[in-house]
Amino acid sequence: MLHEPISETGTDRSIPKKTRLGIFMFLFYMVVYAGFVFIGMMFPRAMGAEVIGGQNLAAVYGFGLILLAVLMGLIYNFLCTRYENRMNAGGAE
């Protein structure tokens, strides 16, 4: 079984930095998502316009939002792990 041992959580000095990063990345994604909703709501015909390789804006933007979430998740994890390793060296977590 892939069980991990229970580990105690000590003081994590990287919390403020991870929190700021999380808020920044959330706001960035929210703006991109809001753009999709705004175009769909106010300019629905624009969603049918061809943009790349014959694909319309709806397909490109929709797939883009899904892929962007995955990509940003990986970047977030990479940066958070780096903050934790750097700032908690010799300390907790």
Place this chain on the structure above:
Amino acid sequence: MIYQVSFTAIVIFGIFVLSVLGLSFFFARKAKSASGYYAAGGQIHWLVNGIAFAGDYLSAASFLGICGMIAFFGYDGFLYSIGYLAGWVVALFLVAEPLKRMGKYTFADALDAKFNSRSIKLTAAISTLVVSIFYLIPQMVGAGALVTPLLGLPHWIGVVIVGSVVIFIVATAGMTSTTYVQFIKGALLIVFSFALVVMVLNKGINLSPSKEYHRFVTLEASLSAGRVQGVAHPDYRVLGQHREGELTFVKLERNGVTSWWKLAAAGAKPILEEALSIVSLEDGTVLYNGEPKENRKFYQVGHVNKIVVDGKEVAATGPLGPFAFLNRIKDSEITRFTSKAFRFGSENVRLFYQNVTPGREVIKPGLYYKLDKGATIWSRLDFLSLMLALFLGTSALPHILIRYYTVPSQRAARKSTIVAISAIGLFYILTLFMGTGAMINGGLDVQNSNMSAPLLAKTFGLTLFSIISAIAFATILGTVSGLIVAASGAVAHDLMDKFLKIEMSEKGKVKAGRIAAVAVGIVAIILGIIFEKQNVNFLVGLAFAIAASANLPAILMLLFWKKTTSRGISWAISVGVLSSLGIILFSPTLYEIYGLSPAQAPIPLQNPGIISIPLGFITLVVASLLTGKRAAKKA
């Protein structure tokens, strides 16, 4: 549609359910403490937990509901995929780690970690219960819908089977068993959905979906004074016609069998297009395409009317890549089926007529949500409200939140969320291909949009249909298990233990959780039977809206606003639950269920999020500022 019970499907289904029960027995031995029951002892590996997250999240709504909605309405169903996935961004960037740091077993624990307030315990537990039950209803409805064609049993028996199996799983083993059931089911769902999409792309687009597919015919008609007098076929006799708005439907008879047709072109050359019909006669007899049910003449449908490749019409495309597939769909014409019900003499008639739609309309929003032609300010706000609720609802769902406590560290919580986003993202991309695949390959049951994904699998053979149906059933089992653990935690842990302060030993707490699981399960079974006719996706959208209105303001403001008070949180949860429920109860859809005219509904919104979510935040801020000032004065 009229389904034929398959022995293979029953065997595969049986193997799945027995395997799940076996797994529960195995892990039941591990759940001896409250921590083991509610949070799997906090020992689950992040990779397992991440896939289990996906298994938990990819519910009946995701697999059955979204695929079905895409199959019937094209891209508008995919909006749910985008919104559901985007919600994980909020969970990952704002909620996952802080919540892991704060909580112990449940959502109420996390909120209460700072204040130790009885009102928070009470309101958070009630909110958890309300959201979980709203989320449970569509799962149970989906289970019933699935079991009917799979095992040939009535809807209510399907609901009872799912409820009983899940109660057994949860009451015996709790979160550990639930986690592994979700892990296996999540992995299987993604693997087999991927395989199904590969098969769809490999087949390409054909004018004739399969050898067995029903050939829809057209008849030339003769008109006089706007009425159809006859058809250019000696066997058919005109029995009557009915006008419904702009549309004219004609009743014909051939060899004693009646059928309904749509008058398609009333110009120089009028033609009649064959429609599917369900006719209830005065004596209670129901005819499917003019014949009794046992004759099995009500078939699955969905086909392409015209395929255009590089400006030329073709009969088939051959294998296609994913982007080429979407491009060919965009350039083609697809036959969708639109429903119309009316009374004809003493008969109640329900028709499903062919509605040829340009492919470019299918691959963009607008076939379900009125955003372009015929759009109103309310229809646009409804779209905005839905997208807002989906975006903000995920991170406030109690059964998702409790999964952060099953891993040992903040880092593991973060990693498992990223695994979940990747797995769920891949699955949601597949939904567009499964949905459109069902739309063009005869994967539609016009009576039940929830069956599109399994019926698409059926076009590739009975074995694949059996496996996909069994996975869909396991999908429901997994999600319902998670929801019942969350709801039983709210009752036994938050209400009985923390709020009412009933003295219980560790064993007593687990026993209380199990009894609560049985009680919640029974409530879910009853509601699943009552709500049989409701749309699965619509109900899940409501659960998201309630969660986003009641729980999210409390979670986010507690984490990011220092002036948040316990009163602010409990008031925000109360207002969020009550306002979202109130708007739902006075919405057009519920008015229709009450038997009233939807136009009379005082609030013309289907989804309450656009009003109730801001209201939750405003309540929290105002109540916190007021109670914070009072506390400061007292000090």
